[in-house]
Amino acid sequence: MALTLSKKAMAVKPSSTLSITAKANELKANGIDVVGFGAGEPDFSTPENICEAAKKAIDSGFTKYTPVPGTMELRKAICEKFRKFNNLHYEPDQIVVSNGGKHSLTNIFSAILNPGDEVIIPSPYWLSYPEIVRLADGVPVYIRADKSQNYKITAKQLEEACTEKTKALILNSPGNPTGMVYTREELEAIAKVAVEKDFYVVSDEMYEYLVYGGETHVSIASLNEEIYKRTITCSGVSKSYSMTGWRIGYTGSTREIAKLMSSVQSHQTSNPNSIAQKAAYEALVGPQDFVERMRDEFEKRLNYMVDRINAMKHVSVLKPKGAFYTFVDVGGTFDKSYKGQKVGNVDNLAKILIEDYNVAVIPCNDFGFDDHIRLSYAISMEAIKKGLDRIEKYLNDLE
Numbered sequence: 001m002a003l004t005l006s007k008k009a010m011a012v013k014p015s016s017t018l019s020i021t022a023k024a025n026e027l028k029a030n031g032i033d034v035v036g037f038g039a040g041e042p043d044f045s046t047p048e049n050i051c052e053a054a055k056k057a058i059d060s061g062f063t064k065y066t067p068v069p070g071t072m073e074l075r076k077a078i079c080e081k082f083r084k085f086n087n088l089h090y091e092p093d094q095i096v097v098s099n100g101g102k103h104s105l106t107n108i109f110s111a112i113l114n115p116g117d118e119v120i121i122p123s124p125y126w127l128s129y130p131e132i133v134r135l136a137d138g139v140p141v142y143i144r145a146d147k148s149q150n151y152k153i154t155a156k157q158l159e160e161a162c163t164e165k166t167k168a169l170i171l172n173s174p175g176n177p178t179g180m181v182y183t184r185e186e187l188e189a190i191a192k193v194a195v196e197k198d199f200y201v202v203s204d205e206m207y208e209y210l211v212y213g214g215e216t217h218v219s220i221a222s223l224n225e226e227i228y229k230r231t232i233t234c235s236g237v238s239k240s241y242s243m244t245g246w247r248i249g250y251t252g253s254t255r256e257i258a259k260l261m262s263s264v265q266s267h268q269t270s271n272p273n274s275i276a277q278k279a280a281y282e283a284l285v286g287p288q289d290f291v292e293r294m295r296d297e298f299e300k301r302l303n304y305m306v307d308r309i310n311a312m313k314h315v316s317v318l319k320p321k322g323a324f325y326t327f328v329d330v331g332g333t334f335d336k337s338y339k340g341q342k343v344g345n346v347d348n349l350a351k352i353l354i355e356d357y358n359v360a361v362i363p364c365n366d367f368g369f370d371d372h373i374r375l376s377y378a379i380s381m382e383a384i385k386k387g388l389d390r391i392e393k394y395l396n397d398l399e
């Protein structure tokens, strides 16, 4: 025996989005005026009524253990939200509330995977998916969804990627980092393959309220009874109500899966924070005008940003239909020169941008696309303008 460490834990890649945000914050702390396009959370405060509900929870002594999968009150409110917004019928015993959407995803894979099971991840993907799958002893299998297909996989690609070991597909619509939204027809075709090949669909709908340009969000589980049985629908209050720090995510699934997730959670974290549950309840049943205001503001920024970027040299972006990110193709800069040296790759581009132009962007190699960057518009319009001016200057400086 020796004092060795877990190979599984050591194989985890620390989140690169967090490290770039840290770098930007460090420069800011040193008095440098950095524009950070890395933001992975809304720049709005949690609404007052939600904060008040939390204060009331503390003052009334709602500070003890709750049922592991969440209070009945909250689970009923989640069922009601699923019914009204997603056209999905779940009973409270099909709901598990966890410590944020990430924790919900972790629980899902603990409940469905055995070692070596394959999980199909459309690429570009949110960088946590492969790590979460591997931590649950699953094997990520990627399907590349190019720009020419709006960064969305087709049912045909899905069918071709299936093997004996395929256990699940992760679907993320609206998507991070692409901002793309799958249409009902596209989801129907994907659902058909999932039912025929008999695997689960993990549907991460964290950005369901943030869709633009008249687009509508469709939950794949709502399409028919067969796909409903195979889908675990995952959402939360983090992005929709600007509650990232509160840590409340939830799932709707079959009773069987909910029971397993709850049993895993009972030994790991028990219930999610009791006060945050009260706050999440208020978020779901209270006034919803905040969501609409935030969405409208995001759409303004998005329209401005897309027009500006597409007027710049060497780069282009498809107009996102959801979430709060633009996914920018910067491949056209790689053979250009900066200060006599080829830009070459996306890491170098991000390095030049932060060091010489004081703009933080997310290089998307960890999202499966090494010639794209992600720019968030969850920052003020003023910051967006300033940041885009700097990026434009950089692109004009290339030779």
Ligand SMILES: *Cc1c(COP(=O)(O)O)cnc(C)c1O
Binding pocket: 099, 100, 101, 102, 103, 126, 172, 175, 176, 204, 206, 236, 237, 238, 239, 244, 247, 248, 249
């Ligand atoms: C932010 C995010 C989540 C989870 O958020 P939590 O903060 O853990 O609730 C899940 N999926 C995607 C794609 C996200 O961007």
